[in-house]
Amino acid sequence: MASALAAKIGLNSLKRRQAKNFSVRICTMESDMEFSCEVKWKGKDLFDLVCRALGLRETWFFGLQYNVKDTVAWLKMEKRVLDQEVPKEEPITLHFLAKFYPENAEEELVQDITQHLYFLQVKKKILEEEIHCPPEASVLLASYAVHAKYGEYDPIVHKPGFLAQEELLPKRVINLYQMTAEMWEERITACYAEHRGRTRDEAEMEYLKIAQDLDMYGVNYFPIRNKKGTDLLLGVDALGLHIYEPDNRLTPKCSFPWNEIRNISYSDKEFTIKPLDKKTNVFKFNSSRLRVNKLILQLCIGNHDLFMRRRRVDSLEVQQMKAQAREERARNCRG
Incomplete structure (x- = not known):
C-alpha cells in the first residue's frame, strides 16, 4: 500500500516536471482570473502578469497570498512559483491583496x-x-x-x-x-x-x-512572548512596531516608530529591536513558529522601506503617474 502510494506521488511529480505549463487562479477583491504559467516562472513573472492584466502600476503595495497550514504566506518574487509551499492542486489558487497600507x-x-x-x-x-x-x-x-x-x-x-x-x-x-x-x-x-x-x-x-484613522487599520498582529515569558501581541504597520496586551488590540503598551529604530535582528526564534536612542532599552521577544517569523521579517522590511520612500521625493515614474491621473480626472470632470 505504502509503495503504491509513493509510486503515485512520484508519478504526479514526474507529470508536473514533464509539463511545460501549470494553471493558476488569481482571486482579487473583485473577480477571479485564470492564467497558464510556465513551470520555470518565478513569483515576479506571475505577479507582473497579474498587475498587467489589472492595469495596476502601484505594484509595491500588493502581493500574492496563499495559506500554509494555519498561517498565511506571500509568494516570493525571486523564487520559482512551484518551488514554494503553494497549494499543489491545479489551478493553484492565490489571492491578490494589499500587503502594505498607505499612511495617507x-x-x-x-x-x-x-x-x-x-x-x-x-x-x-x-x-x-x-x-x-x-x-x-x-x-x-x-x-x-x-x-x-x-x-x-x-x-x-x-x-x-x-x-x-x-x-x-x-x-x-x-x-x-x-x-x-x-x-x-x-x-x-x-x-x-x-x-x-x-x-x-x-x-x-x-x-x-x-x-485609516481607525485603531486597527493596516495592523498585522502576531502572538509573541517577551523575555519574561509574558504573552503579548506584536503589531506591524505603516508607522512602526507596536506591542499590545493580548486582550487589547486597540491601544498599544508601547510603540517603536520606524524612524526611531536603529536595527531589527532575528536569531534562533528571538527578535531584537534596537532603538536609535541608546538610552532606550532594547526590546527582545520570541516567536516560536518559523513561518510566522519569516512573515514578521517580510512585513518589517517592506513597511520600513515604504516609510523611508514616502519621505523622499517621488520617483519619476510616480510623478508621471500622478500627472496622468490628474489629467484623466480633469478630462472626466469636463466630460
Whole structure:
C-alpha cells in the first residue's frame, strides 16, 4: 500500500516536471482570473502578469497570498512559483491583496484601480470585524459604501428597501442596538443623501480617509512572548512596531516608530529591536513558529522601506503617474 502510494506521488511529480505549463487562479477583491504559467516562472513573472492584466502600476503595495497550514504566506518574487509551499492542486489558487497600507490614502494612492482594491479590502475587514469600528463611524462608512456602489442619491430610484440585501454594518454594531433593519437603512440613507455632488471614486476615497484613522487599520498582529515569558501581541504597520496586551488590540503598551529604530535582528526564534536612542532599552521577544517569523521579517522590511520612500521625493515614474491621473480626472470632470 505504502509503495503504491509513493509510486503515485512520484508519478504526479514526474507529470508536473514533464509539463511545460501549470494553471493558476488569481482571486482579487473583485473577480477571479485564470492564467497558464510556465513551470520555470518565478513569483515576479506571475505577479507582473497579474498587475498587467489589472492595469495596476502601484505594484509595491500588493502581493500574492496563499495559506500554509494555519498561517498565511506571500509568494516570493525571486523564487520559482512551484518551488514554494503553494497549494499543489491545479489551478493553484492565490489571492491578490494589499500587503502594505498607505499612511495617507489621499496623498499616496494614485490610480483608481489601486484605490478601488483597497476600498474593497478595507471594507471587508471592517465588516468581518478584523478592524474595530465604532457605531457612528460604521454608519458613515456604510453611507459612503452605498454611494460608491449606487452613485448619486436619488429619492425616486433609491426607495425604502433598496438596501435590504446589502451587508453594510459589522454584526457587533447591529447587536449593540435594538433597531430594525429598516431603521438602520433609514439612518444610512440619511447620511448617503448628504453626499450629493461626489463621484463614486470620491466616495471610496472618503471611506478610506475615515478608515485609516481607525485603531486597527493596516495592523498585522502576531502572538509573541517577551523575555519574561509574558504573552503579548506584536503589531506591524505603516508607522512602526507596536506591542499590545493580548486582550487589547486597540491601544498599544508601547510603540517603536520606524524612524526611531536603529536595527531589527532575528536569531534562533528571538527578535531584537534596537532603538536609535541608546538610552532606550532594547526590546527582545520570541516567536516560536518559523513561518510566522519569516512573515514578521517580510512585513518589517517592506513597511520600513515604504516609510523611508514616502519621505523622499517621488520617483519619476510616480510623478508621471500622478500627472496622468490628474489629467484623466480633469478630462472626466469636463466630460
